[in-house]
Amino acid sequence: MSQPVCRVKNLEIQTVADLRRVDCPTLEGRFGLYGMRVYELARGIDKSEVVPDRPTQSISAEDTFERDVLLTEMEPMIRKLAEHTWSASRKESRIARTVVLKLKTSDFKILTRSQTLGSPPSSCEELTSIALSLRERVGLGPQQRFRLVGVGLSNFHDPEAVSAQPALFE
Template sequence: MSLIRKIVHIDMDAFYASVEQRDDPALRGKPVVVAWRGNRSVVCAASYEARKYGVRSAMPAMHAERLCPDAIFIPPDFVRYKAVSRAAREIFKRHTDIIEPLSLDEAYLDVTENKTGLPTATRVAMTIRQQIREELQLTASAGVAPNKFLAKVASDWRKPDGLFVIQPQDVDDFLFPLPVGRIPGVGKVTEAKLKQMRVSTVGDLRAIEMATLQEQFGRYGKRLYDLARGIDESPVVSDRPTKSISAEDTFERDVRLAEMEDLIRRLSEKVWEASRRNSRMARTIVLKLKTREFAILTRSHTPLNPPASCEELTAIALSLRERVDLGPDQLFRLVGVGLSNFRDEEQTPTLFFE
């Protein structure tokens, strides 16, 4: 009989906005929207007071302002948010070394065996939430379950500032009535397609054969089949290798390709600085562009040897503009620079022809 895992998913509540409200008492109890003002800005986070008006992350800031005219807009301070995230990570480390961060504000923890001798995963989650509240003056929601999928669903069940536990023997009772839209990874398109198949709940989904799901959704069909049965064997992976590093910016006004040199240089400097904190070498340089019409295109280059300096990275990023054949009058709203294809230094270089 295999060992039943004990997984905790911690999700900080309205993280960026909560940090702002914590650090400025005048903002507490008020609708706070973390976003730059401007036509192109999007909401990074919204306090629960702002969410009552329908404000959500990733929506255009101007739309958020229309929904909540009294919202207080605060420009994001990611340096401060990262510092708070690191402090939360130190709290996690008191209980387990098996930590998989998903973003600054959420992480999976495998506490099948914990470092503090607490008797249950529920007690571990309760202790972590209490330590976050007392030491960081913030709240976090937690889900406890036998696997990552269920733990993530559980952490959202009693937000904000909640704790929900799914015991192994209760998995079926919990899952059957669950709307399929609550399954992580099921977006609006997949949900609509499932509803066309008369699938509204996880119980409905479980009645569909795997072959049918694979026919409709490809490889994701097998994943849906497993999740409908509460099966998720994916481990909590600590220190997941970096896949890419990037920086991008949206223009206040649309610009031509020839006008981007200064910004590409600044973005290259940001990416190079971030890459120096990684022990692995990136082999591929990527230039990302979004046209005025919202079409996204990328151009990449993998030299025989990785860029050895910021100047070399910048030169390659600038040269990738020559491979954008949309005419000199094409206008763009966004540009980004990235590094990908990370390898350990001792690995044999691979030459890609593009």
């Protein structure tokens, strides 16, 4: 266990509410100058500059099911989410090289599978195909049920720097 984690546990801090109950001198005594920063953050005080127009790090779409479903039942949902993700990436003129499949099990464990490509997907069909193939890498039993699925794109590159040719009839 790291030193900062041990120091927090010694103060019996488990939640932000616990942290708010600790006074500033105690936190500074344990963490030095960073103690003041922790004290302020626990109270919603942050003087960091807001950067509103920074580039998007990822684009994704996800859906939570009314009932938990098997991995084998997800194909129509993955197709729909891939279409939404592809459409959003085209609107932002973003070119991504990594495709991500996100799943949440019935007991709320989140797992992701991703594939970074040599060149960006050139069509919605290619994105969908990759997302569907990522299901094969989940590695859980066939009876495992899922409550959420998501399809995402990340690892963006400048459109001028990457020569991705769109599909002919897109």
